[in-house]
Every structure is written in structure tokens, then in C-alpha cells.
């Protein structure tokens with residue numbers, strides 16, 4: 001703790017007030033706008049989701065035609081963190097603006113079925129958002145929907161209702177309520193159909209289970225969001241840091257490290273939310289240490305504390321065989337000796353062979369070593385990437401996904417001892 005002038009102007013131990021004032025008024029050297037990394041913030045750019053925005057536009061553009069009478073439905077499907085909520089929200093904001101500029105009255109209401117768990121709560125939420133007064137007692141949800149529809153009719157308006165986390169609703173709501181939503185125009189009579197839907201789900205199974213009489217009214221088209229690859233996550237993190245980080249306050253290598261952990265092609269979940277969370281924690285760690293830049297070290301430490309998969313990774317290692325563990329030990333030694341996060345394939349192979357001799361083991365052949373590294377990558381313990389230009393030829397670079405602390409080292413050594421003694 002540095003010595004501060006306290007509120008009396010004396011040079012002594014800082015008071016609580018001094019400490020807090022110092023923290024509150026100091027500017028972050030890392031974040032320029034933390035707010036923009038929060039979950040409900042809709043970023044201005046959504047790299048790699050341009051096609052999805054286009055698809056949504058194609059599906060819904062007919063609503064803007066005068067006298068349009070159909071009710072459009074689309075399912076948006078993809079795993080957690082693939083950008084479903086962010087992309088539909090961005091679409092909704094802009095589509096509504098464009099519609100209004102063209103003189104079409106379009107309202108869009110985005111409901112999260114995790115929060116609004118019943119048809120009744122959904123109907124109240126819509127009424128609320130349309131600023132439509134409804135008595136809070138005595139009306140059924142069906143009646144409230146009728147009031148909403150009459151309101152849309154009177155104003156010649158179309159409503160796009162986005163039901164986010166819709167599988168929650170399918171799993172918990174009574175069949176009649178799902179039926180009502182899906183077949184709303186069998187339930188309320190209307191000359192013009194004024195309500196269209198975006199159903200957001202994170203797995204197809206809840207839809208499969210639906211009765212055909214309901215399913216056909218929900219699953220008319222499906223827009224699929226696939227898990228992000230490592231390169232896609234890199235572009236996403238880059239775009240997000242440009243909005244929320246001080247210029248130059250994060251190294252591309254750190255972004256690359258995080259992208260490689262979560263990229264689906266690298267055995268990760270392809271989840272942008274987890275990647276962004278790791279990014280934020282890495283920024284906080286750098287900030288706490290008084291660094292001016294987020295490095296791979298910070299990202300690694302962040303991963304150790306954020307990644308829910310870490311205990312799982314260690315669990316996986318319990319199944320690793322002796323030679324896989326020797327590869328890990330070789331990598332530990334090299335990283336420590338060279339003070340370099342990444343190690344070239346050939347260097348690792350040499351170190352592993354030396355270790356084998358120390359342990360009286362016959363080293364495995366090149367293809368087997370490669371296979372073992374691939375397996376360790378699947379366990380989530382290693383990252384691999386191809387070296388870029390600047391190095392002679394192209395080679396595979398290998399690094400740990402976890403911080404290399406003594407606990408990890410002890411764990412690996414004890415596993416190796418266990419394998420040796422059981423021979």
C-alpha cells in the first residue's frame with residue numbers, strides 16, 4: 001500500500017476514506033468503458049453474425065409491406081454463448097428503426113422466458129412494453145392477448161414477439177399455453193394477423209418433443225447459430241476490446257490465448273460469453289497488479305479462475321497414461337527454463353525423450369507423441385497452434401491452458417509416481 005496524504009494533510013497511514021477516494025477517482029489503465037462488456041450491452045459490431053442478421057431481415061421484411069396479413073415464425077437455434085440474444089437484439093433495434101423511418105408501424109418485444117415463466121407473465125410484459133394499461137386482476141392471459149391484438153389492430157401495427165430461452169417455456173408451461181401461443185389465430189379471431197414470432201432455443205430436443213399440432217406452427221424455419229471457432233472468437237474479442245479497452249492495453253497474444261481455449265475447432269465450447277468473461281477477469285487481474293497491458297500470463301490466470309472446466313481438466317488427467325504425463329512434465333520444464341509460454345513441437349519432443357531416459361522408459365515414436373498431444377488437447381490441458389510467418393517453416397507451438405503453479409506441478413508429479421509404482 002502506498003503512503004497517501006490523509007484528509008488532515010498529514011503524511012501517515014491512509015484512512016479508509018483516503019483509500020476509497022483514491023480507488024474511485026483513479027482512472028483505469030486497462031478499461032476505457034467497462035459497461036460495454038456487460039451481458040446486456042448490445043455491441044455495435046457482431047463479427048461473424050452478419051449472415052444471421054441478413055437471414056432475419058429476409059424472413060421479416062415482408063411485414064413492411066402495406067396490408068401484410070401473415071404471421072411469420074422463425075426459430076433461432078444454437079448453444080449458449082453463440083450470440084443468439086445479442087444478434088436478435090441488434091436486429092430488433094435496427095429493424096424497428098428502419099420500419100418506422102419507412103412509415104410502417106412495427107413494435108418488437110423481447111421476452112426472456114426464464115424470467116417470464118408463464119403465459120400470463122408474458123402477456124403482462126407485452127402489455128407493459130406497449131404501455132397498454134390492463135387490469136392486473138381478473139383477466140386471463142388469453143383475454144390480455146385479445147386486448148393486445150385489438151390495440152395493434154386499432155393502430156395498424158405489427159408486433160414481433162421474441163421469446164428468448166423458449167425451451168424453458170416448453171419445459172415448464174402447460175401444453176394449452178404453448179398451444180395458445182403457437183396457434184394464436186385459431187384462438188382469437190382477427191382479419192389481419194399482426195403477431196409474428198422469433199423463438200430462441202438452445203437445443204432442438206425440446207422442440208422434437210412437442211406435439212405435431214404445435215410443432216408445425218413453431219418450426220417453420222430455423223436459423224442456426226453454430227459455436228464459434230477460435231478465429232471467430234479472436235475477431236469478436238478484438239472488436240469488443242476496441243470498444244471497451246484503452247487502446248493498446250491488451251496484447252493480441254492474450255486474445256489469441258483466450259480464443260484458443262474456447263474455439264470449437266480447438267476442442268472448446270465455442271462460447272463467446274465465457275471468452276468475454278475470461279477477457280474481463282484478465283483485465284481486472286492486470287489492473288490489480290498495476291500493469292499497463294494485459295498479457296498471456298494474465299489471461300492464463302484468468303482462465304484458471306473463470307473456466308468451469310479446470311477441475312474437469314485435472315480429472316481428465318487422472319485417466320492420462322504415463323507417456324502423456326511425461327509430455328506434460330517435459331512441457332513444464334521447458335516453460336520454466338525458457339520463460340516462454342509456447343514451445344515448438346521439436347523442442348518438446350527432445351525434452352520428452354530425455355525425460356524418458358531418466359525414467360528408464362522407451363520413448364514413443366513421433367506419430368504416437370503427436371497422437372498423445374492431440375489427446376491432451378482434447379483433455380483441455382494443452383493448446384496447440386501453427387506458427388505464423390517469421391519462423392523457419394511452419395511448426396506446431398504448444399502451450400498450457402492453465403497457470404503453471406506449484407499445485408499443478410505437484411499434481412502431475414504425483415500422477416507420474418503413481419503410474420511408475422503400479423508397474
Ligand SMILES: Nc1ncnc2c1ncn2[C@@H]1O[C@H](COP(=O)(O)OP(=O)(O)O)[C@@H](O)[C@H]1O
Nearest residue numbers: 039046047080081082083084085086236272273
Ligand atoms: N458475434 C459477436 N460479436 C460480438 N459479441 C458477441 C458476438 N456473439 C456473442 N457476443 C457476446 O457474447 C455474449 C454471449 O452472447 P449471447 O447473445 O448472450 O449468446 P446466447 O444468447 O446465444 O447465449 C454476449 O455478451 C454477446 O454480446
Ligand SMILES: [Mg+2]
Nearest residue numbers: 084085086164
Ligand atoms: Mg441468450
